[in-house]
Amino acid sequence: MAGLGGTRGTFAPPRLGCMTRPTADFAHTAPSPKKVPTLMDSYDRCPCGSGKKIKFCCSDLLADFKTLEKMRTGDQLRAALQHVESIESADKPRAALLVNKIALLRDLERHDEAREATRWFIERFPDNPIAMSEAALEAAAEGDTRRSLDLIFSAMAQSPEVFHWQTYQAMSAVAEILAVSGDPRAARALWQLEIDLETGDNRPLSLLTQSCFSAAEPLMLKDEPYFDEGTADGPWKSRLDEAMTSLGRMVWPEAVAKLEKLVGDAPDLAAAWLNLAILRGWLADREGSAAAFERVASLDIPLEDAVEAKANAMLLADDPLGDKMDGLRMTFRVDNADELAGHFTTARQFEPIQVAPGMFDGEEVPPKAVFLVLDRPALGPGEGPTLDTMPHVVGQALLFGRQTDREARLVVSGVFSNERELIENLIVSAGNGQVTGPAEVETVASNSATVALLSPRWRAPISRNMKTLHDAIRRHIEQAVMEQWPRLELKSLGGQSVEQAARDPNQKIAVLAAVLVLENLVWRVGQSLDFNRLREKLGLPTLGPIDPKASPIDRLPLVRFHRLAVKELDDESLVRACNRAMGFGASEAARRLAAEVVERPGIAAEVKERTLVTMTHLASDAEQVMEFIEAGRSLAESVGKSSAAWDLCELRFRLTSGDAQQAKGVFDHLVSEHLREPGIADAIRQLMIDLGLVDEQGRWLGRREGAPNELDEPYSESLDQPFAEPSAEPSSGLWTPDGERASGETPKLWTPDMG
Ligand SMILES: [Zn+2]
Numbered sequence: 224m225a226g227l228g229g230t231r232g233t234f235a236p237p238r239l240g241c242m243t244r245p246t247a248d249f250a251h252t253a254p255s256p257k258k259v260p261t262l263m264d265s266y267d268r269c270p271c272g273s274g275k276k277i278k279f280c281c282s283d284l285l286a287d288f289k290t291l292e293k294m295r296t297g298d299q300l301r302a303a304l305q306h307v308e309s310i311e312s313a314d315k316p317r318a319a320l321l322v323n324k325i326a327l328l329r330d331l332e333r334h335d336e337a338r339e340a341t342r343w344f345i346e347r348f349p350d351n352p353i354a355m356s357e358a359a360l361e362a363a364a365e366g367d368t369r370r371s372l373d374l375i376f377s378a379m380a381q382s383p384e385v386f387h388w389q390t391y392q393a394m395s396a397v398a399e400i401l402a403v404s405g406d407p408r409a410a411r412a413l414w415q416l417e418i419d420l421e422t423g424d425n426r427p428l429s430l431l432t433q434s435c436f437s438a439a440e441p442l443m444l445k446d447e448p449y450f451d452e453g454t455a456d457g458p459w460k461s462r463l464d465e466a467m468t469s470l471g472r473m474v475w476p477e478a479v480a481k482l483e484k485l486v487g488d489a490p491d492l493a494a495a496w497l498n499l500a501i502l503r504g505w506l507a508d509r510e511g512s513a514a515a516f517e518r519v520a521s522l523d524i525p526l527e528d529a530v531e532a533k534a535n536a537m538l539l540a541d542d543p544l545g546d547k548m549d550g551l552r553m554t555f556r557v558d559n560a561d562e563l564a565g566h567f568t569t570a571r572q573f574e575p576i577q578v579a580p581g582m583f584d585g586e587e588v589p590p591k592a593v594f595l596v597l598d599r600p601a602l603g604p605g606e607g608p609t610l611d612t613m614p615h616v617v618g619q620a621l622l623f624g625r626q627t628d629r630e631a632r633l634v635v636s637g638v639f640s641n642e643r644e645l646i647e648n649l650i651v652s653a654g655n656g657q658v659t660g661p662a663e664v665e666t667v668a669s670n671s672a673t674v675a676l677l678s679p680r681w682r683a684p685i686s687r688n689m690k691t692l693h694d695a696i697r698r699h700i701e702q703a704v705m706e707q708w709p710r711l712e713l714k715s716l717g718g719q720s721v722e723q724a725a726r727d728p729n730q731k732i733a734v735l736a737a738v739l740v741l742e743n744l745v746w747r748v749g750q751s752l753d754f755n756r757l758r759e760k761l762g763l764p765t766l767g768p769i770d771p772k773a774s775p776i777d778r779l780p781l782v783r784f785h786r787l788a789v790k791e792l793d794d795e796s797l798v799r800a801c802n803r804a805m806g807f808g809a810s811e812a813a814r815r816l817a818a819e820v821v822e823r824p825g826i827a828a829e830v831k832e833r834t835l836v837t838m839t840h841l842a843s844d845a846e847q848v849m850e851f852i853e854a855g856r857s858l859a860e861s862v863g864k865s866s867a868a869w870d871l872c873e874l875r876f877r878l879t880s881g882d883a884q885q886a887k888g889v890f891d892h893l894v895s896e897h898l899r900e901p902g903i904a905d906a907i908r909q910l911m912i913d914l915g916l917v918d919e920q921g922r923w924l925g926r927r928e929g930a931p932n933e934l935d936e937p938y939s940e941s942l943d944q945p946f947a948e949p950s951a952e953p954s955s956g957l958w959t960p961d962g963e964r965a966s967g968e969t970p971k972l973w974t975p976d977m978g
Pocket residue numbers: 269270271272273277280281319
């Protein structure tokens with residue numbers, strides 16, 4: 224990956240030679256949308272897809288091509304289509320005309336006809352690379368991504384010299400579908416391929432960068448293993464190289480076929496299995512990829528490699544640890560809703576919730592009352608919360624009164640299946656004879672028990688002191704990892720608990736892999752914890768520091784980066800390693816490396832400042848954000864620069880995190896110390912506009928929803944489920960220096976070797 228450092232998870236390693244880059248042929252192959260008009264001549268590539276020049280191909284149609292081009296540039300799409308239809312013949316179809324017809328139909332948004340024409344085109348010209356590309360686009364639109372990929376690579380194999388823009392278009396479409404349909408690995412591989420084609424399109428790089436940085440996926444899936452080149456004198460070396468040559472020529476399915484044949488002949492060749500695992504993943508074959516990783520883990524290779532392969536296989540499964548539990552919705556029969564509401568209101572494990580206007584819009588009948596169900600009594604105003612006394616939200620109860628066609632009922636949702644009994648008992652006993660049931664229990668979702676363990680569901684009057692909150696989260700996660708998780712029974716360990724399996728030597732790799740998966744999950748929520756303590760507790764081998772001289776960083780998997788002996792890295796390698804870790808959102812490694820970058824006297828202040836800016840994006844909590852801001856401020860001052868930019872960072876952070884008092888302090892400081900500096904007044908104004916505090920004319924718009932006053936509430940809303948859904952936005956509510964991540968736009972991520 225040229226942009227993100229090294230050749231990791233990308234094309235052929237350098238020693239296998241550069242890949243053959245086909246000449247991208249975007250002009251004249253067909254009227255591409257909004258193309259700069261150029262006049263076609265007989266030495267242009269023929270639009271029929273043959274790869275030849277018009278003069279030596281469809282020269283009889285040159286006049287028509289010119290007419291069509293003129294009409295298109297004049298925006299006469301309908302006329303152009305009529306022209307094509309007037310000269311095409313059903314008996315003797317011409318590829319060049321079909322290409323034009325489909326492009327025009329698409330431009331006219333006549334998609335059904337375009338699909339029909341594409342079907343006809345590929346039927347008549349099954350080897351035509353443009354027909355294949357158009358068919359790939361249709362397959363992608365129908366959600367058949369694997370067929371789409373097959374067609375794209377067939378199109379590329381069919382015309383190795385020329386690359387048609389229709390192929391590129393299909394590639395972009397299928398990549399985006401893969402990214403949203405849960406296969407970002409395959410999407411990233413395609414984006415990398417698009418980047419390597421050097422078309423001048425910036426979108427793939429931006430999407431790839433975003434995807435790598437995003438915390439939506441575990442680090443291991445984003446950072447794939449390197450291709451294994453095998454041992455130089457190994458008996459299968461030439462066949463391994465041969466497969467990798469197909470990869471270099473961008474024909475991935477051919478490489479997969481060769482590797483599959485190779486592992487048939489050499490079933491214990493780890494290098495072939497590993498490369499196969501990677502490539503199947505690129506081709507959206509998750510199951511096949513997982514199976515190959517599984518095979519790698521079973522072969523005679525170093526323990527750590529085997530553990531990582533096994534963890535990769537696990538992460539590719541729908542239920543990585545085998546700890547899925549059902550999310551339930553339980554319905555109880557109620558005698559008298561008003562009386563029940565009265566009972567609940569006096570019970571300390573039921574907290575009434577104000578129903579906000581509009582909350583139940585669209586529902587036929589709104590509930591009479593809504594309660595949070597707590598697993599232990601709510602704390603009184605004077606009671607200091609501790610991890611043991613803090614109540615957890617175990618369900619949300621909606622109470623419905625009697626309706627003409629329905630009895631009164633209580634619907635409890637968000638219930639984990641392992642807490643079903645607890646809820647039943649709670650409700651029946653607090654209901655004091657008013658409730659029976661449950662009459663109905665439905666499975667409405669499923670959730671990983673491990674993820675649930677890591678996510679506090681507290682309902683507690685935590686002080687507004689953020690430090691207390693973050694300390695509590697840290698302690699919660701530590702307790703979950705060290706105490707509760709080892710007792711969890713995992714299907715991935717044959718249904719044994721982690722502790723039990725750890726005592727079985729045959730399960731060593733699987734248990735270590737499960738620990739690594741857990742570590743990935745903890746990183747994903749931005750937390751840091753010494754997992755060697757867990758390994759020790761389980762009697763498993765621990766992982767030591769890595770000497771970069773013995774293991775060069777260019778071939779080191781990112782999951783090992785946090786173990787790098789940072790002092791042993793030279794300045795250049797350190798910065799490179801840090802950028803790589805930051806680019807992939809490897810928060811744990813990035814924190815350690817960034818701390819060392821800032822320390823090094825030989826590294827330029829500018830590099831250090833950029834590192835700190837990126838680190839504020841990766842910070843897991845407010846305390847960390849402030850540490851980076853402070854470091855940035857003193858760095859700027861130490862080189863005689865104004866630190867106003869960092870003050871602005873802090874101002875935004877304070878405002879978005881609702882800390883009105885601190886915000887006022889920073890604001891006053893900016894006004895008194897920096898207002899005369901160029902751009903500062905504008906920057907403050909822009910910040911206020913961005914946050915919706917003032918309008919373009921500078922008029923005060925009042926308090927933003929979710930801003931300062933919320934903090935006065937005894938129950939901080941952010942405590943509900945700080946990361947109930949790590950996949951969506953684990954750092955939600957956290958500040959980013961310029962709000963990029965928060966608003967979901969491309970992070971302006973700085974990576975020095977990206978250019
Ligand atoms: Zn032709």
